[in-house]
Amino acid sequence: MPNGKVWGVGYDLFLSRPDDVDPANIVIPINQMGGMTDEQIGQYARLLIQEARLCEALELSEIIAFRNFRHVALDELSEWFTELQEFEDNENIKNTLALIEQEIESKQRRKKAKASKAEKRREIRSNYEKLLVQIGRRDGFACAQCGISANDVQVDHIVPLAEGGSNDLDNLQLLCPACNSRKSDKIPEEVAGVATGKSGRHSQE
DSSP: OTTSOOOEEEOOGGGOOTTSOOOOEEEOOGGGOTTOOHHHHHHHHHHTHHHHHHHHHHHHHHHHHTOOGGGOOHHHHHHHHHHHHTTTTSHHHHHHHHHHHHHHHHHHHHHHHHHHHHHHHHHHHHTHHHHHHHHHHHHTTBOTTTOOBOTTOEEEESSOGGGTOOOOGGGEEEEOHHHHHTOOSOOHHHHGGGOSSSOOOOOOO
């Protein structure tokens, strides 16, 4: 402090909570307050507020650095980013901000892809009969996997929607229920070994 007294910022370790951030405490040794007016005490304590806030930000940063982001909502990530951004000059906090920003971008991409996938599924459902006839006329109403002709063939995406596949006709084929049930969302190369005399150009919708 300006008067040579030693004050500081810290935490009550006995009250710390591992899953939350405790507010930092401004520590004022009683034996150093003698001869000081209330105004001086308040003035010097106020000088430590920013340092206390930095301590809180560092604790939050450390907790976040070891956090599994998988179940953290976008709103919470954004709140963390805003709270820490004021102290981005600190190297540890700067690194944590980079982690948060990367996760926000990743979640936004997944959210957009999920919405796009849902829209494509709705489009398929609304035009299913028409597509079934179009693909059937093109491919002879035969299963693209085993070659069997059946009345219950199903419209299937060659490159699955989960992998960015489209609803374009050249990405659609017909599969019998048995072949369709043996697959998951795999790209064509991954299912080639399942083929029984065919190219294996398919995957489950």
